[in-house]
Amino acid sequence: MSVNKRRYAAIESEKLSHGGVNSISALLECDPKTIRQGKKELTELELDITGIRQPGGGRKKRPLPLNTVE
Numbered sequence: 001m002s003v004n005k006r007r008y009a010a011i012e013s014e015k016l017s018h019g020g021v022n023s024i025s026a027l028l029e030c031d032p033k034t035i036r037q038g039k040k041e042l043t044e045l046e047l048d049i050t051g052i053r054q055p056g057g058g059r060k061k062r063p064l065p066l067n068t069v070e
Contacts, residue, residue, distance in 0.1 A: 001034055010038030
């Protein structure tokens with residue numbers, strides 16, 4: 001089973017809560033150890049939550065027009 005499939009199976013088993021690992025392993029015809037390994041990988045996976053943009057990125061603000069009427 002590939003890494004993506006293993007992690008997908010782990011996510012789906014979490015949705016089912018109690019007995020999820022056995023249910024998904026029977027449905028996908030894989031070993032429950034494979035799903036547990038996927039769960040372990042997901043908890044160890046370091047997610048980048050800082051975002052994609054660099055500081056100061058994006059659209060720049062327009063300067064305010066000068067008020068010439070007095």
